[in-house]
Amino acid sequence: MNLKQHNTFSPRQTARAIGVSEASIKRWCDNGKLSYEKTVGGHRRLSLPVILGFIQDQGIKLRQPEVLDLPAAVGPGARTLEQACDLYEQALEQGDQARSLQIAFDMRLAGHSMAVIADKVVAPAFHALGERWQHGDVEVYQERHGVEITRRVLLRLKDTLVPPEPDAPSAIGATLSGDPYCLPGLMGELVLLELGWQAKFLGSQLPHTTLEKAVHDLNPSVLWLSVSSVGDPEAFVEANARLYALCLEHQCALVVGGSALTDQVRPRIKYASFGDSLQHLGAFAQGLSVYTRQNGHGFGQAQF
Amino acid sequence: MNLKQHNTFSPRQTARAIGVSEASIKRWCDNGKLSYEKTVGGHRRLSLPVILGFIQDQGIKLRQPEVLDLPAAVGPGARTLEQACDLYEQALEQGDQARSLQIAFDMRLAGHSMAVIADKVVAPAFHALGERWQHGDVEVYQERHGVEITRRVLLRLKDTLVPPEPDAPSAIGATLSGDPYCLPGLMGELVLLELGWQAKFLGSQLPHTTLEKAVHDLNPSVLWLSVSSVGDPEAFVEANARLYALCLEHQCALVVGGSALTDQVRPRIKYASFGDSLQHLGAFAQGLSVYTRQNGHGFGQAQF
């Protein structure tokens, strides 16, 4: 934390807030358009009144006003994934979509994969939100709004991915009836898209019968099931067994994962791969596509 | 990596997209035909809503939509709203997101309001999809995937709207417990945004108690409830009564609408306004903001 420098900002922070490049800020400082002070080492420090006066004079918009509200919490974005998670949770709690988006983009710029962002930032942020709800610090509407916000953030992130090749392997994902949680499924789509797959998240609460139809019609290489909630365990196990058999028949790998697959349920279900996290899903998909590239199309699934 | 967060465009990009010379764009800016913002150094920046509004007013068409990150034509354009609805339904059935997006943008560029697109294209397309499902022509997974696709289309459409002013009246929307249909709520958000409101769709399946908290915390001028499905009618009537009372207290207009409000249910619920369609919601919001503008802030709701 940088607590010594209240109310002064680095060129980078200022640049982020205004929405221009760092170089421009420095130029304007040197031109005299922006007044500033120097540290003993020669670093520029800008005061809040100066920045606000500047944007008033020039008629510019503050693209990220929150950057100036929280000087301690910014820099090139959050340094660590944990910090990013905290900030993201905070942004969701405040219903601040712009800030949520910025945090997510910062992580992207820092080079983190979709899987890491999903596993280390988004998922734990919601976990923390749930904890705070149990303690009465957070209302349900805040959590739900957070889901809406995150959905939009994820779709924005999707636009940063290169579109898959037409001949890329395809995957479809869904949650089964009784499981209304759509975010893990959506994040799964992003993870697979990032790896070059043609991934489609079909939606949540799909009856297993229609998923069978989907496998039959779309003939994907992978079917991933996100399981965040299991309504009736017996029905789930039954649905899983039928899906597994169908996938075998269609040379499709069935991947399951999610927080609801506890030690009691997991032994009873069948799958080609099980993943605790989205990173697992990504790793499996990557291994699979390497395998098929080496051996041509059509692969068994006993190997996995 | 393309990580642009603010979609503003330079005169050159705008020129390429419209198919005119860069000089013309600059002239139109200086003539006041195109509103724009200036950077500190005097470079012009144009926003997407401004550009789209301009081409609507002038009756020109986008030669190269892809320059503005808009969907390029991939099939026949629709002439009428009915045609668009048919094509949209077809695209959903095929799980073709690009096509859905293009149809929606065609309508948008043709000058149709969000409310009209929602009422005349999206809603009837899903109605038709439901009909075809009953006849066994369409699977559940296709309808669900259509919901996912439409969610993304709506989000993209949102980018074509002018961002609300900070002092604009605010509205929050949601669906109550037992109602998982989120699309009408989302479309409501777009309709209100188009009219200049600060609108937030909080999500679906919200318990009425947390909505009461939300009204208390966020203090909106309007709470709109989308009702596409009513689980327990008694509970719904009870929740509605409590929300109505709370809204009265907070000078907040309660607007309800949705296909589940049949003649049997409607007489039993209380509201400031009832709407069969999103056009109704828009009309009510517009009337309300005119009224408040004339009479200052703080308005009763008996008038509505």
Add this chain to the structure above:
DNA sequence: TGATATAACATACAAATCGTTCATTTTTTA
């Protein structure tokens, strides 16, 4: 305190935009 990672410095460079002028095309007017 000292080692290490991150951020800021100064500088240079490439790309895009600015304002302006002028030739060309299109539209309006006589």
Add this chain to the structure above:
DNA sequence: TAAAAAATGAACGATTTGTATGTTATATCA
């Protein structure tokens, strides 16, 4: 139809902007 007016497109050097580089300052942590 011909002339006048208006709109458009292209070109120019000057300016602004963003990115990349190697070096120095600051912050963090043991």
